[in-house]
Amino acid sequence: MDESPPIRGTADADASASAARGGLDSVMSSRVDARPDANDPLRSALIEEAFRQGRAGIPMMAIAMLGMAGIHWLMTDTLIEPLWLLAGLSVVSLRMAMVVLHALRRERLSIRVRARMFEWPLMLNSLVWALLPVLVFPAAEPTERLALITIIAGLAGGGAALLAPVLWPSRIYILSLMIPASIMILDTPGSGPVVFILGLCFALAALFSHSQARNALVISQQRLIENQSLLGEMDEQRVLVERLNQELLSAQERLLKHSLKLETEAEERSARMRLAISVIENTAEGVMVMAPNGIVLEVNPAFTRITGYASEDIIGRSASLLRSDRHDDDFFDLLWSRLRSTGRWDGEMWSRRSNGEAFLERRTIDVVRDAEGIPTHYVSVFNDVTEDYHKDQKLLHQALHDPLTGLGNRKLLLERLEHGIAQARRLFRKFGVLILDLDQFKAVNDSLGHHVGDQLLCEVAARLEGRLRASDTLVRLGGDEFVILMAGLDRPGDAAVLAHELLDSFAQPFELPSHRIHMRTSLGIAIYPDDGTNPDVLMKNADMALYAAKSAGRNAFHFFRPVFAEQARRRLELELALREAVDRRELSLHYQPKVAASDHSVVGFEALLRWNRGEEGFVPPDRFIPVAEDCGLIGQIGAWVLAEACGQVARWHREGHGWQRVAINVSARQLAHDDLVGMIREECGRQEISPRLLEVEVTESCVMANPEQTGPILKGLRDMGVSVAIDDFGTGHSSLAYLRRLPVDVIKIDRSFIREAGEDASAEAIVKTIVDLSRTLDMGVVAEGVETFEQAEMLAGIGCGILQGYCFARPMPASEIERRWDE
Numbered sequence: 001m002d003e004s005p006p007i008r009g010t011a012d013a014d015a016s017a018s019a020a021r022g023g024l025d026s027v028m029s030s031r032v033d034a035r036p037d038a039n040d041p042l043r044s045a046l047i048e049e050a051f052r053q054g055r056a057g058i059p060m061m062a063i064a065m066l067g068m069a070g071i072h073w074l075m076t077d078t079l080i081e082p083l084w085l086l087a088g089l090s091v092v093s094l095r096m097a098m099v100v101l102h103a104l105r106r107e108r109l110s111i112r113v114r115a116r117m118f119e120w121p122l123m124l125n126s127l128v129w130a131l132l133p134v135l136v137f138p139a140a141e142p143t144e145r146l147a148l149i150t151i152i153a154g155l156a157g158g159g160a161a162l163l164a165p166v167l168w169p170s171r172i173y174i175l176s177l178m179i180p181a182s183i184m185i186l187d188t189p190g191s192g193p194v195v196f197i198l199g200l201c202f203a204l205a206a207l208f209s210h211s212q213a214r215n216a217l218v219i220s221q222q223r224l225i226e227n228q229s230l231l232g233e234m235d236e237q238r239v240l241v242e243r244l245n246q247e248l249l250s251a252q253e254r255l256l257k258h259s260l261k262l263e264t265e266a267e268e269r270s271a272r273m274r275l276a277i278s279v280i281e282n283t284a285e286g287v288m289v290m291a292p293n294g295i296v297l298e299v300n301p302a303f304t305r306i307t308g309y310a311s312e313d314i315i316g317r318s319a320s321l322l323r324s325d326r327h328d329d330d331f332f333d334l335l336w337s338r339l340r341s342t343g344r345w346d347g348e349m350w351s352r353r354s355n356g357e358a359f360l361e362r363r364t365i366d367v368v369r370d371a372e373g374i375p376t377h378y379v380s381v382f383n384d385v386t387e388d389y390h391k392d393q394k395l396l397h398q399a400l401h402d403p404l405t406g407l408g409n410r411k412l413l414l415e416r417l418e419h420g421i422a423q424a425r426r427l428f429r430k431f432g433v434l435i436l437d438l439d440q441f442k443a444v445n446d447s448l449g450h451h452v453g454d455q456l457l458c459e460v461a462a463r464l465e466g467r468l469r470a471s472d473t474l475v476r477l478g479g480d481e482f483v484i485l486m487a488g489l490d491r492p493g494d495a496a497v498l499a500h501e502l503l504d505s506f507a508q509p510f511e512l513p514s515h516r517i518h519m520r521t522s523l524g525i526a527i528y529p530d531d532g533t534n535p536d537v538l539m540k541n542a543d544m545a546l547y548a549a550k551s552a553g554r555n556a557f558h559f560f561r562p563v564f565a566e567q568a569r570r571r572l573e574l575e576l577a578l579r580e581a582v583d584r585r586e587l588s589l590h591y592q593p594k595v596a597a598s599d600h601s602v603v604g605f606e607a608l609l610r611w612n613r614g615e616e617g618f619v620p621p622d623r624f625i626p627v628a629e630d631c632g633l634i635g636q637i638g639a640w641v642l643a644e645a646c647g648q649v650a651r652w653h654r655e656g657h658g659w660q661r662v663a664i665n666v667s668a669r670q671l672a673h674d675d676l677v678g679m680i681r682e683e684c685g686r687q688e689i690s691p692r693l694l695e696v697e698v699t700e701s702c703v704m705a706n707p708e709q710t711g712p713i714l715k716g717l718r719d720m721g722v723s724v725a726i727d728d729f730g731t732g733h734s735s736l737a738y739l740r741r742l743p744v745d746v747i748k749i750d751r752s753f754i755r756e757a758g759e760d761a762s763a764e765a766i767v768k769t770i771v772d773l774s775r776t777l778d779m780g781v782v783a784e785g786v787e788t789f790e791q792a793e794m795l796a797g798i799g800c801g802i803l804q805g806y807c808f809a810r811p812m813p814a815s816e817i818e819r820r821w822d823e
């Protein structure tokens, strides 16, 4: 068989059809399938058509066979016809089986197999038909032959149409029917040659009509295929279009969603933008946006509020307009280099407002860059911290300065000391520390009130400051203590010069709004590095020098001497021992009688404190009482003295000695700090003795230092019945006006006057004056330190009623008193 025409696309379908119409050759060249797996839709369609037409032709074929065999068999009654019929029907069955098989398995079979399934049974069928004339004609009658050939011709004609889908098997089929029959009829008498020729002609006509039918079928199949292909393509296009439509729809949907999202985002962005703008507009911090060249592009209202520049005054101008002269170029170089390297600068800087006023701002500058990282803007956010700065400065000043005088305080002193020492060490210079303490300042404070005391301190501070160099430092340590640091000393003598000047400056009284006050001062001086190389040691040594100056009689200055340290050490030792002495009961009271000048009878006793340190013997009260006063032990000791003396008075009274008063000594500190009146009342209550049996001796200097404070206390004592005596009278500077007003019962003339009275007429005159004074003031008078009978006589002569002294008895323990006076 020839090659079947290739399947053409839609574009050349018409050309293919005309080619098919154009000639038998082209049609003949179409065959069912020459290649095993050729994917040939035309061939496939022709095979399909062949099977389809076969479904109608094959039953007809079976009927024709039955008819032919039946007719002839009835006439001849031989076995040939049944056998032929059997063979024929077998072939027909085979073809039918192929038809069914094809219908069922068509999809899985190749075109070639499908073609063979149709062609080969057809060839067998052709053979069966070719045998029929050969088997039947020799014995058949002429009419019978004519009838058979007519039927055969009919079958051949029908096959020409029905077998149009296949080419050569159809032609073989037609020729197999017509050629044997025509040949076998040739010897038929009469009509044989004519029928022979007619049979050949019919065979040719059948072949021709088969070609025509096939040609038409091929063309129609091709068109059908083309149409189907077109339909398929159309379907594909439609599917494609639908898919595209779907994609378009979903793209539209996505686009819609995206645009909605973009719209939402744009709305959100614009809302955020509005919010950001409103934040920037309303923030308390100044905001300034600058171009990379420093030109201001935008500012917010806070900027205007802080700097005073309205936006129209600053926008378009250089930000350097705000620059103050408080930073040098190095500052700004550092700022820009930090900004360039890190993208941000933050810190504090001084800027200038539009009115020229400098202000401190805490500023952050950020670099804004584009996608390529090139700076496009600088955004500066700042707030005015000038007020905070001034507050901090004020706090710092407060932390380092004395609020009353405005001078530096202890903290500043330590800072300056450290700095001064470091500097002196570096420059190999000396450095002076002068501690200054006002003499009797407490008296001013107590007598005139703290307000006046404060005024005095301010005046003192101002006077001291006026005497110092700028390089010196003056601080107030607290109370009435001042410290001067003298930097850059060449020799210690320079400090002495200043000390002299300062002492001299105190010669003039201080004029306060309501008072004129004479005030003196004492100074202690320590020199770096001679007297110490660290602040603590220098301060301690200067303090010791001050103590020495005060001990030496005040209104003086002292340089530190190592001996002071030794004295201080001993003092400290004494203090520690005294603390233990109280616990160890090393303290005791001795009693010295007071006698009547008239008959030397005992009228009372003075209780005098004794400290027996065992192996070291008795420590004089003059040594340890100032220590007890300084270290605060005097309160505890005084309470013990009071209790002990009251207890002794109670015992003596219980024992019926009948002695009168016992005097106890009370220090200035006890008067100032303890509730003396309450203590005595309580103690008398506890011992069940009358306060009238007690006398309190207070030194004249203590009373006169602060008569306003001591006056009420003494009055309280007197109101209770306690007798009040002024001790060491004549040594202090008693104001007669005060003395008159003070609630005093007894004046004790200091023993120094008594001692001198016998030798010095003026001393005797003083004693007489005091005695007269006491009489005038209606006070008792006691002469202490009476050592001789001459003194006793003289005192009795001038009217001194009571005498006390070694002349009569030394201070002695209570047991000794009892033993001597009981005798």
Ligand SMILES: Nc1nc2c(ncn2[C@@H]2O[C@@H]3COP(=O)(O)O[C@H]4[C@@H](O)[C@H](n5cnc6c(=O)[nH]c(N)nc65)O[C@@H]4COP(=O)(O)O[C@H]3[C@H]2O)c(=O)[nH]1
Binding pocket: 592, 607, 608, 609, 610, 620, 621, 622, 625, 641, 664, 665, 666, 667, 697, 727, 728, 751, 784, 785, 786, 787, 804, 805, 806, 807, 811
């Ligand atoms: N040269 C000489 N001295 C005589 C004579 N008669 C008495 N004295 C001494 O004179 C001092 C009198 O006491 P004061 O003037 O109150 O002076 C006392 C007093 O101010 C203080 N004192 C003594 N005991 C106490 C006490 O318990 N409390 C307080 N706060 N001070 C006391 O210690 C000072 C010294 O006391 P004392 O050493 O006991 O010295 C006593 C006494 O022993 C004499 O004829 N010649």
